Amino acid sequence: MIRRELSGVFKRALSQSAARRQEHLPTTQSPIVSKLHFFNSVTGNDTQIPTFRVLDGVGKPLEGAKIPEIDEALARRLYENMMLLPTLDNVLYNVQRQGKISFYMTAHGEEATIVGSAAALEMDDEVLGQYREMGVLLWRGFSLDKVMAQCFGNEEDTSGKGRQMPVHFGSPEHHFHTISSPLATQIPQAAGVAYALRRTPSRRSRSIAACFFGEGAASEGDFHAGLMLASTIPSPALFIARNNGFAISTPSTEQYYGDGIASRGPGYGIDTVRVDGNDILAVIAAVREARKRCLEQGRAVLVEAMTYRVGHHSTSDDSFAYRARAEVEDRKRIDNPITRFQLFMESRGWWDADSEAELKARLKADVMKAFKRAESLKRCEVGELFTDVYGGQEPWNIREQREELSGLLKKYGTIWEPWRNELAKFKNKGQDLVNPK
């Protein structure tokens, strides 16, 4: 009798608390529903993530658009850098065709994405790029001589002493981490760089790590790893995806099935935006805001910049093997990032045909001067083949192998023509190894 009554009270208490618990499972805010429903949209209404722009295709501000704060001086600086980039690209592309450098990658079509992002960052934000972000270095004052030195791999190459292929720039002074060929490896590294900034009192809440990569590289596991870490640990890393439509010959339709790279951001719980990468003012606005959120939250933020790779992937690629010339010519005309901003500047009275002519001539002269100078320089000393493998004491195997090559150079360096010709290209012609002091 008593047992039945107690159990009735007990059962009522149980069912009351069960009713309260029915809204969600124990450790989550996910609401409970009893209608089976699959979803497949990040925006929640089955549309694609919208693309932010402020200027139309001919540089006119859109209705209701808020133009970011820029003055004439900044506008000119932006434009100059957007013009310097293709000036360099054209010269160095042809220089490769002439066989004077081994390789080159242009950034045609992506000038607004790169220069706009650079301008929205602080000069000492740590940048980890992929390989098409020389524009960031130019914005930060990396000299034309250093650009040429790296591409020619000559004795002035501070990026890497001639060890890497062209466009693999690096400069601690400009907070630009040395480029490496493997794709996406910089993405989890950016999460770590950002954590170090978080742990450095003088830079915490002041500096971020900005990480660039293409939509193709974003398919790598390192993309997932990097965003997972920067969103979860968390660390203030800003991820900027240059969606330029191609990974060599692979169009983005064959790279992913979802809504671009931006759709992945909410998967990591991070603030995300998609922007017209050919509208430099939109890029500046978006990256400025993204940077602000990145710092405030101390967490990853994702920007997807939609653009178009006008040039070939590299000098090793002929993109007309996989796309129509007409398509490229169209994209050069429509939404051209440089033209749009030029028209905007003209509409503000900040630019005219004379300025254009003067700028083009000056940039071309500067670039040619640096090129001619770099062309005549020698490579580093051949002994640099063996330095910098390790820090601290040099291991025996490196030392012995250097001695072995020294012996071989002594033996064959003058009598064997291929070696003699090759040695002539090095500073001191190999004497640093043959006759060490």
Next chain:
Amino acid sequence: MHILKSPSSLNAARTLASLNASTTHRRFNSTLEPVPAGGHLPSIATSKILRTTRETALRTPGLTWSDEDASAPSRTIVGGRETRKMNTYQAIRDAMSIALAKDENAVVFGEDVAFGGVFRCTMGLAEEFGRERVFNTPLTEQGIAGFGIGMALMGHTAIAEIQFADYIYPAFDQLVNEAAKIRYRSGGTYNVGGLTIRTPTMSVGHGGLYHSQSPEGFFMGASGLKIVIPRSPIQAKGLLLGSIRDPNPVIFMEPKILYRSAVEQVPVDDFELPLGQAETLVAGSDLTLLTWGTPVYHCEAAMHLLTSPPPELESVVPASLRSAKIELIDLRSILPWDVETITESVKRTGRLVIVHEAGLTAGVGAEISAEVQKRCFLKLNAPVKRVAGWDTPVALQYEKFHIPDAIRILDALVETLAY
């Protein structure tokens, strides 16, 4: 895939233990305990190689004190210095504690390190130094390695843990293409010397294919990296502190079966042991026996069997060989490895046996053999013999016949001495 990575990290250590517990008849023998997850090697308890007294511990060869006060009269005075009984995981934790205490830019991270780690190597560190300096990462080895590289690029001291060496391969690209090459490719303007990757390695008795591997050979060709493998608590503490402070990225591989089995009196002060240097444990004149990690103790056992074979082995150990003096060397650093010590030894003894758990083909023993035969060709009285794991994955039930043990090493000694 990772059977130890169950939802509750506390279960991780228990899972392997419970796998073993089912095979022990606890009802009939209450003194039997489940084998610890990290394994157990009872023969180590009687090893003469371990330094189990304060006096011998403080005189560990090559030890240098890293006292803060550099103006102290003599850095080699040991009087007044303390030691404490520690096993290998406690010594490793002690090393990290010192690193974190002295280097404000040092952090420790990896899977499950915050609660203490699946092998207890990080016990109490998060409590002492805070969750900003000792923290868990999501489950991604390529992410852990990349994150560590990023921190080290900024000059910070990143002590990253890969939960098992068997799972280091997703990080291979980051370690070989990036960490090993950053200093070289940047012309010395960037480096990741502040990176240390710690990882449990080698067999444990019941680990099967994916908890027993010795991957040091895969990294030996990645010039720019260093690889270190300690054999005992004192070695682990000193070599780990040396690795953390070395200006190069170091992969520090900790034989997991030694975490509990190897116990020494470990100096409590800050000290380092040198990288790139082997240690001669037993001087000899007739044969050089070279190894690293867990097999050090199997080699020791084999040497005893050679000197005084038990009755059942007397027929296979010729009496004339029982007085052979074997020189036992612990390599300690795989990259760069101490070619000078090995060469000097083999030139004296004329015979070399190399022992390692990793598979024979293209293992570290292959590289050492090639170099030794080049330098000692005319002094060799027998071919260089390698005793290694077979060229198969490490199979669970077959492990006793896969991993080199005292009998296989003894057999190799007899064969090489009698050549």
